[in-house]
Amino acid sequence: MTGQPMSSWIRAGLAAAATSIFLAAVGLIERFRDLNLVGEEVTFAGLVMAVVPFGVGYVLARPRIERGERREVPLPRAALVGAVAGIAAGLGFGAAAVAVDAFGVDRVRAVFLNVTEGLIELVTFGLPPVAGAGVLAVMSGALGALGGAYRRSPERWRRPLGTAVVAVLVLGFLQRIVPIALDQLNLERDWLYSRRTGGLTWPGAALAAVVAVLASVVKARLAERWRDLADRGGSEGAEPFGGLRLRTALFVAGLIGVAALPQVVGSVVSEVLGTVMVFALLGLGLNIVVGYAGLLDLGYVFFFATGAYTLALLTGATLNTFTGQAEPALSAELGFYLAIPIVIALAAATGLLIGAPVLRLRGDYLALVTLGLGEMVTVLVKSPWLTPLVGGPNGMRNVTDAALFGFGFRSPQHFYYLGLAFVLLALVVSHRLAASRIGRAWTAMREDEQIADAMGVNVVRYKLLAFAMGGAIGSLGGALFAVKIGSLTPASFEVIVSIQVLGLVILGGLGSLPGVVVGALVLVGLPGLLREFEEYRFLAYGAALVGIMALRPQGLVPNVRRMRELREEERAQDAWARASIAQEREDEEEYEEPPVEPAGGELRP
């Protein structure tokens, strides 16, 4: 058995220790010591402290690919590796705590705000520091071993177990949301969430775990049946769900679910869903620019801001001033539905105008230029110069509520439907575009600009088109945002919006429409629900962007066509690998799964 030497395990453990120290220093441990997830025993702080050693064991026990073959680490060895790394992680973390204690917590705290007596006590379990560090090391070792063993446990156990843990944790995290939804539905909640600790009760957690295990098992069965069918029929078209009728029923049920959602979940979640809609719209727009056409735009807030402010000006919003309100220097009194086409047309025209000079630039320069354009809007909107037009730092108010036959869309539960309508529209448009001649031209251009040019694709025209269409959809997002909150301040139009939108497009998978929706739900919806973590939101964002680029550049829900291409490539490779391995060891009757390299999706400039 080849493997990596012990020093590399220890190094991984020390990296884990550094991670723990980092997490403690930014405050992710101490500040959440009272955030109970399950009962009083499982707190968020405890979870963070446990996840790191568990994770290092898990990662170290991953199967390695050697000479085209997948080699699993044997179970005892996996546990051993995990234990050693876990002990190293615990010792490192504990040593830091001891050092801080010896140096004087107050002196450290003068610099690192989150290093408190409470933190040291938490990390050393209230024992004398050195003893506590020892306990920490032992527990970390156990967790690391557990992580390694878990990685090596058979899939049919690992899946349900993982699902159960995730389900319980998700319910635990949603302790501010789910009880409200239950109340809304007049359902009893005390069996699931304790009123005293705030988190899940143990019986509730157990029930959730059982349900999750069952769901996971059923899903695995269905997938197996599907695979059987596919193998037997030899076609991909075979359905596990018993054909068209059932699928239609599921679709209708889904539709009803989506339509009834805001009534079920209450106004707090509806509010979050509204924000998700706005960002999904922005994501769909940016997806055209980045995902389809391959132009990295870091200043998408430009269109967001122009959309919002144009709509406000066109529908007769007023300026905030110190004394009250004032008419903008230039405005109209159109209805929302009359103003929207103008907003879109204006944004498309602006897209063309700013696109024209910058589109010849190479990818990363284009990114920086668009960033500059986005920042320029932020600066201008805030500036005293444009205050008579857009209100400057005070912003505007009284934006239309887009009333349709007297039905306003300001309240979160109503806005959801307006947002949904526009998102669906943008989804359809994007979907049709992708399949059209234009979409193919974009794909060709993204894959290789020179070849596309040589094949007769008018590169400049299609780039401009992408910019204009992306801008139009983005401005729609801005307009909806203005309707949603009813007032505008420059603080909503910072560069972070561009990065958020880019993040959700990339997280979901460039060029993938379901990906945009998933990305918006994860990157906008989740932080909206987990308000406690607001401060750490962008820390997680940044880490996620780096992580995705390193580990899964194709995103969570990759573009179907690109995935299919990849899979075909993989099959060809499998066939090749099978042939060569079979030849290598003719005497062996069966061989392991053919090598599965992580599918490396690519982001092309």
Added chain:
Amino acid sequence: MLGAVGGFAHGPHAEEGEPRSAAVTTTRVLAVRLRWYERVPWRRVVLVVLGVAIVAVVVVGTMKTLGLPEAQRYTGQNWINFVARGISQGAILAMIAIGYSLVYGILKMINFAHGEVFMAGAFSSLFFADAYARSGFLDRHPVAATLICVAVAVAASVLTAILLERLAYRPLRSAPRLVPLIAAVGASLFLQNAFRGFFGPQPRGYPRPQVLGGQLSILGVPFQRMQVLVFVVAALSIVALTFLVTRTKTGRSMRAVAEDREIASLMGIDVDRTIVVTFAIGGVFAGIAGVLYAMTFEQVQFTMGFRPGIAAFTAAVLGGIGSISGAALGGLLIGLLLNVGPALFLTGFGIPSPFSLRDAFVFLVLVLVLVFRPGGLLGTGEPEKV
């Protein structure tokens, strides 16, 4: 600017917007009769209109500002102050710009998080400066105290830069070009918020030794002492860097790696090490700049790296990215533009508080340089297009 337009249009790098080659154009014309609007080179029209508009604004604005009635006009002393401020801020920008330029020269990659490297240095040294100010050490031994602060800042910046390279960029070195850029954006966000988590979100006062508070008269013109210090330090360190790059073995290997990474490695140069050294040098400069910046503005915050970072990147591009003298020149020009430009060009139009628009100037320059002269002033023409 107009000259640049002309030069550009006839340049060797004319591309898709321009007539591609005689053959292609002729076939097109023969095959399809182009309508009039298809025959207009829209891209170039937009460019020319843009260029003319900007030149007009600059010229008219300057004339109007200088022609204002006595009461509203800036005094000569005002202008001297603007220029002095511009030069000193430009010197700081030049030092940050060097970080962008070196990394770009070697990896052909924009280290978007370099502004955060700068922030890391300034912020980390705050705690030493603060302690020294409270104990009185800062005013009793200003040189020693400042040197220690600089050393701390340099250490923090270098550490940040090296970690950045090791954790975020090295794994992506062979990936398509936009992948590391996106990772860099993420890293920048991560670093900002990590410092926010460590040290808190609010701006913190940064002490300055009293010696640096007053004015200094040079040739009868009074300068702020701080500004003089900034300029001298920046000039000295840039000279030192030039020496390092042109005369030492490290510098030679850096140039070799920049020229061709593979061949350099065949010649026995440790490419990974050279890249780390490059990031570290960028970090050294960012650290020094961080202390100078913090002492000038007497304040640090976790977001302080973003705008100077963009301005410095613009400076690097303006001067010609990849070139040290270009970074220095670009820094000075951007510094001057930031501090003189708004007053000179905008006051005449009656725009209230023109300096609130100064950041817009930076972005405008960035756009214009990249559009009209992507190679920068001292660059060798346009950077290659992939």
